[in-house]
Amino acid sequence: MRYCMVIDLDKCIGCQTCAVVCKMHNSQPPGTWWNRVFTQGAETHETAIGGDGQFKMEFLPLSCQMCDNPACQRVCPTGATYTNENGVVLVDYDRCIGCRTCMAACPYGVRQFNWKDPKQEKEQMGYHYGHPFDVKEDPNRLVYTQDRPAGVVEKCTFCAQYVEKGELPACVRACPGKARFFGDLDDPDSEVSRLVRTKQVHRMLEQYGTEPKVYYISSSRQKNIGEG
Amino acid sequence: MKKKYTALAVGALLCAVGLAFWLYQILQGMVITDLRNPFSWGLYMGTFEFFISVSSGGMLLFAVAYLWRVEKLMPFAKLGSVVSLACVIASGVAIMTDLGQPLRVLKMLLYPQFGSPLFWDVVVLGLYAVVCVVAVVIQILPDTKKHKGDRKALAQRDARSRALAFVALPMMVLMNAVTSLMFAVQNTREWWNSALVPVDSVAVGVAAGMAIMLLICALTVGRENWPRHVDEFILMAKIAAVGLLAHLFFSFMEIVPLQWSNTPESRELLELVLGRYGWLYTLEMVLAAVAMVIFFLSLSGHSRRVTAFAGILTLLSAFSHRMMQLYPAFNAIPMNIPVTAGGETIHWTFPIATGVLEEGKDLFVRSYDYFPSLPELAVNLLPFGLVILVVALFLVLDKRAEAKGA
Numbered sequence: 001m002r003y004c005m006v007i008d009l010d011k012c013i014g015c016q017t018c019a020v021v022c023k024m025h026n027s028q029p030p031g032t033w034w035n036r037v038f039t040q041g042a043e044t045h046e047t048a049i050g051g052d053g054q055f056k057m058e059f060l061p062l063s064c065q066m067c068d069n070p071a072c073q074r075v076c077p078t079g080a081t082y083t084n085e086n087g088v089v090l091v092d093y094d095r096c097i098g099c100r101t102c103m104a105a106c107p108y109g110v111r112q113f114n115w116k117d118p119k120q121e122k123e124q125m126g127y128h129y130g131h132p133f134d135v136k137e138d139p140n141r142l143v144y145t146q147d148r149p150a151g152v153v154e155k156c157t158f159c160a161q162y163v164e165k166g167e168l169p170a171c172v173r174a175c176p177g178k179a180r181f182f183g184d185l186d187d188p189d190s191e192v193s194r195l196v197r198t199k200q201v202h203r204m205l206e207q208y209g210t211e212p213k214v215y216y217i218s219s220s221r222q223k224n225i226g227e228g
Numbered sequence: 229m230k231k232k233y234t235a236l237a238v239g240a241l242l243c244a245v246g247l248a249f250w251l252y253q254i255l256q257g258m259v260i261t262d263l264r265n266p267f268s269w270g271l272y273m274g275t276f277e278f279f280i281s282v283s284s285g286g287m288l289l290f291a292v293a294y295l296w297r298v299e300k301l302m303p304f305a306k307l308g309s310v311v312s313l314a315c316v317i318a319s320g321v322a323i324m325t326d327l328g329q330p331l332r333v334l335k336m337l338l339y340p341q342f343g344s345p346l347f348w349d350v351v352v353l354g355l356y357a358v359v360c361v362v363a364v365v366i367q368i369l370p371d372t373k374k375h376k377g378d379r380k381a382l383a384q385r386d387a388r389s390r391a392l393a394f395v396a397l398p399m400m401v402l403m404n405a406v407t408s409l410m411f412a413v414q415n416t417r418e419w420w421n422s423a424l425v426p427v428d429s430v431a432v433g434v435a436a437g438m439a440i441m442l443l444i445c446a447l448t449v450g451r452e453n454w455p456r457h458v459d460e461f462i463l464m465a466k467i468a469a470v471g472l473l474a475h476l477f478f479s480f481m482e483i484v485p486l487q488w489s490n491t492p493e494s495r496e497l498l499e500l501v502l503g504r505y506g507w508l509y510t511l512e513m514v515l516a517a518v519a520m521v522i523f524f525l526s527l528s529g530h531s532r533r534v535t536a537f538a539g540i541l542t543l544l545s546a547f548s549h550r551m552m553q554l555y556p557a558f559n560a561i562p563m564n565i566p567v568t569a570g571g572e573t574i575h576w577t578f579p580i581a582t583g584v585l586e587e588g589k590d591l592f593v594r595s596y597d598y599f600p601s602l603p604e605l606a607v608n609l610l611p612f613g614l615v616i617l618v619v620a621l622f623l624v625l626d627k628r629a630e631a632k633g634a
Contacts, residue, residue, distance in 0.1 A: 031585040036592070041567030041576045050570035062563070062578055071416055077346035078335045095335055098258075098328020100268040101346050107416035107562035109580040113268060113328065115259040116584065125585075150257040151328025205562065208416050 002068075002087035003158055004185035004213040005172070006195045007061055010220050011179035014039060014046055014059035018171035018180065022063070025159065025170040027130020027146045029118035034110070034156040035063035035171060058219055061179075063171075064089060064110045064156035065204055065212035072102035072111065081153075084137055087185075087213060088158050092141040096152040103153060107205050111155045119147035131161045158182070185213060232448075232623045239617030246610025249603050250325055258328055261604040264582040267558040267596040271608050272326035274550040278436070279319035279611060280407045281429070281546050283356075284400045285437020286312030289464065290363055291397035294390040300460045305389060306626070308441060309363035314618035315440070316357045318611035325607050345410040352406040356399050363392055371629045404433040411553065418497055419557040428478040435471030436546035438464050439519070443539030446532045448623060454532050461535060462526045468542060469523035472516050475549070479513065492575045493564070500556035508552050515545035559595045 014037055022028070022035040040058045041049040048055035070089050073081045080095035081102055103111045122128070135144035137160075144161045148154050159169035167173075172180040183190035192215075195201070201215040253260050263270050286308030293301035293308075324330050341347050366388045370381040408429035411420035442464055449457060483501070486494045501509055519541040522534060563578040579592035600608070 031581060031583050031591060033581040036581065038579055041569055041574055049567065052570055054570040056569050060578065075344055075346065077341055077344040079339045079341045095339060096329065097332045097335055099346060101410065103265065103268045105414050105416060109266065109561060109563050109578065112265055112581065112583050116257040149329065
């Protein structure tokens, strides 16, 4: 089994719901964002780009690309970053030594370091959210805990706490435009496999050979807003 | 002798301040540094690499003296081994201060990942430290009470040193090369991903290593003894000059293809190297060039002050080089995609969350102007203090042993 995500850029409305639910369900401390959405080419989110009466505004959500050939995993000196049997790239928070080599290696800039103690930080800000129970994978790898230790790296887990129970990741469930799809890429009958086969899809920064398992259905809006 | 005790006190003070702030960092988290998600390695990593370079000199001197039987260099082999050991300890401490979870460092041995360049580095660094310790032991053994004045012990020292030199030289090269592989293998960072990076690291190691040996000699040999060793210092200066020349050549060879390829990525990188951080790059190159000229012209050998000056220039250049490895690499963010609008294509960088919510500062950034914070600078005194402390301690004890022997 290889879990994969497909994001339809035509359907993304840039509302940031996925980013916010991701933050809340995964108990991310202030300043940490596993999932981000920005307007492509724009200095400020939700501002159009272009000129001379030709403008466009397209959004790009970005989180861990769950690579089949993850640069982060290859450089990790302790094996804290690993790929599980479902093809999900995870961080064992008990094993990470906080060297941040994975952050330098990841081309997507999605890895987030805990510069402060997340628990203290959330308490100071009055934040109370997130799945409350630890998730451990065999053999005893801590892949989700509400309060990660300070000084370790964290990132998207495809919502390990929900997927292990057969539920969908929070961002997929919450997307109001139904732009996100999740499933098994090895199953030819899954919706994600069908979308990857039948739609025009692309993956981010393929030139680095990372083989991401997040596919983007390319925008069909070839023309700029304002073009005839 | 008084100077050496002053150095001991300074070293101890720097260590105490560094340790106190490191403890503060462990308690408060690495938020006390100016490091953030988009710029996740800085002063500590630069210092780690700097001491890797600097530690090469002593072992190189040791190897040159015994492999090629350069007898006039042999009296400096003992000091060389101690300096190398001190620097390799300093590099280890510097990288420890950079870890978010320093107490978990043993996990690298419990769960070794043989494919990780960081693991290779730990292995090579450990082996190099062992070689340094063995070199120190071999060198000081004839000074011990038991062997004092024993000719057989001196002959044994030379034979053992020669045998060790066969290992020490390749280990020195390997340590520099493997440490830089941590950067060179990362194909997502164009500034690092080059076969020249490990080779250049060896060149910087030769230059900076010899420079610290010359600097320590200039500070400790004394005005009256200086002329007696002038040939040795000229030879050491020439070795440093060759290292600097090689470094300048490799640096030039890095820039030419970048200029030639003229892609959006190479243009962005060039703008960072020669534009935004041009001042640091110029500093690195100019200091190296001036020191190289001084060393090549043998100006340094004849004057303690000029030797010390050129040594300091080389060390500053080496440190700038290490920081220069980081600045352009982290600010050329790989998540940079072409976006077309209004008939024009621009290269747009996807913003990265800094990881810390700070008043008056953007949370999502496309580049990051890293500048070490005061607590970070204070933590970084620790490795420098350790080198001063270990070398000064050795000089004091060596002098005492010498006095007892006389």
